[in-house]
């Protein structure tokens with residue numbers, strides 16, 4: 001066995017300082033040290049393997065979560081180069097793992113790297129933030145291995161044997177002195193890998209979770225690429241045309257787009273740049289929308305579907321019921337926006353726009369049945385838009401006549417400062433009464449709702465405005481809906497849904513969330529929507545203050561502390577069982593309550609949930625209602 005020379009020169013000292021900086025300010029490199037940042041470590045390593053797949057050399061990536069939260073990522077690419085740099089005397093592989101932004105530097109010149117995680121920071125950051133890393137490379141007829149502890153090389157690259165195969169295996173344990181938790185969430189990783197597999201046609205990604213008694217496994221490989229992606233997204237929806245449209249253009253900025261219309265009324269366009277989900281959109285999305293509007297209007301005119309006297313279809317008409325995935329590869333992407341997920345490169349707009357203009361127009365000419373089916377849908381959307389406008393005007397006129405915009409059922413708060421104001425949307429009349437009495441009327445408003453909510457998945461905007469359940473919510477929030485929604489006009493900084501912890505409560509919660517998701521999405525994106533968390537149990541014992549417990553575990557813990565003797569356990573079935581004081585103490589007092597913030601960082605997952613819940617297929621619905629809290633993360637106490 002030969003050992004590569006390993007000396008610490010000036011370069012190497014710089015390296016150590018670099019990785020020390022990563023350990024000092026991990027957030028700057030991976031966003032956060034929460035479970036989200038933890039997952040980013042895995043994405044960084046997997047991204048490197050995906051790059052090797054995009055370069056055409058890797059077909060399989062296997063990810064394992066072992067007991068103790070050890071991650072192993074294995075690929076069958078060429079293996080990271082093992083040759084020694086003549087100046088630094090250090091192997092290319094070790095350089096990749098110890099020099100900050102090494103990947104970027106190499107990539108800039110060679111054009112090797114196109115993918116890359118949200119932060120695109122590379123392997124050295126993973127190394128810096130891990131208790132240990134072990135890299136095994138098979139190439140040039142040998143097996144090579146190197147290892148690190150907290151970013152420092154403990155075993156430089158060493159040849160440990162022979163092999164005819166090629167590939168890279170990276171094993172690491174994240175640093176528990178840096179991350180809040182090492183508990184990887186299988187479903188989160190699974191979702192990301194499914195997405196990556198969709199975006200890289202033919203690449204197989206498998207994930208295996210061996211932490212629990214019964215292992216979990218998932219295997220993703222899609223020969224259809226984006227078309228498979230669309231089929232997956234539209235799985236529970238009724239389609240306007242059977243086969244997804246696919247258009248692509250190679251070149252300096254490769255573009256791939258797949259589109260399929262469904263009978264739903266919402267628009268779901270997912271955009272990716274270098275496999276990164278650009279949640280905030282950007283120039284690629286702008287180019288797409290502009291071209292889409294033009295192509296369909298041009299087609300409708302030239303085929304006399306729109307007559308001379310007719311007005312053009314608006315972009316929103318043409319996007320009603322669309323599901324689309326746009327994937328572009330940009331050499332030097334500029335990411336902007338609050339979460340750095342908005343593409344800024346201005347040249348991309350024109351590239352996508354002209355590509356869609358040409359390719360989609362050609363597609364429509366060649367597939368007149370599909371074109372006609374989609375345009376029928378667009379025209380009925382335009383009619384509905386007109387009806388909605390009239391309904392809206394009616395609402396505005398009515399409220400102008402009544403001289404007050406606020407719904408009668410709303411018990412408003414005295415403060416008019418949205419930053420401190422909260423509105424509780426309360427299910428049921430009796431709970432609404434208790435909430436009105438128990439609240440702090442200075443800053444807490446109560447809006448009682450009852451009965452079955454309108455299913456917004458199946459309704460257009462005109463129905464929403466006229467709906468007697470939702471209209472008060474719209475007026476109370478005060479910022480309009482849909483494309484009129486203006487977050488600066490919200491009357492309450494916190495919109496809190498307070499419903500029972502039973503199936504009916506879960507239903508009303510989901511319906512309201514669906515409504516917010518569809519018609520007031522910025523409210524969720526901006527973090528203004530919360531779920532109140534009423535207690536499940538009250539433990540009473542003579543001579544002791546009552547203890548409220550919010551979970552079974554809390555109850556068990558409390559019982560273990562105070563003993564079970566002479567303790568009365570009351571199980572709350574509904575909010576209505578609590579008197580105003582109890583409701584204030586347990587669920588509304590900012591000092592004591594538990595609020596769950598509804599986050600929207602994964603719009604795709606949420607849409608899937610809502611669709612299954614509300615869409616046409618009844619089968620998977622019950623299951624989802626029962627695990628209703630899936631899209632609710634971040635405990636904000």
Ligand code: 28F
Nearest residue numbers: 048049052073074077078079080081106168170
């Ligand atoms: C489990 C994680 O990291 N796989 C990788 C390669 C292959 C090459 C490479 C990686 C080019 C010069 C820096 C091989 N042969 N899986 C991985 N597979 N990096 S990472 O090159 C890295 C840059 O040094 C590779 C020829 N060119 C590139």
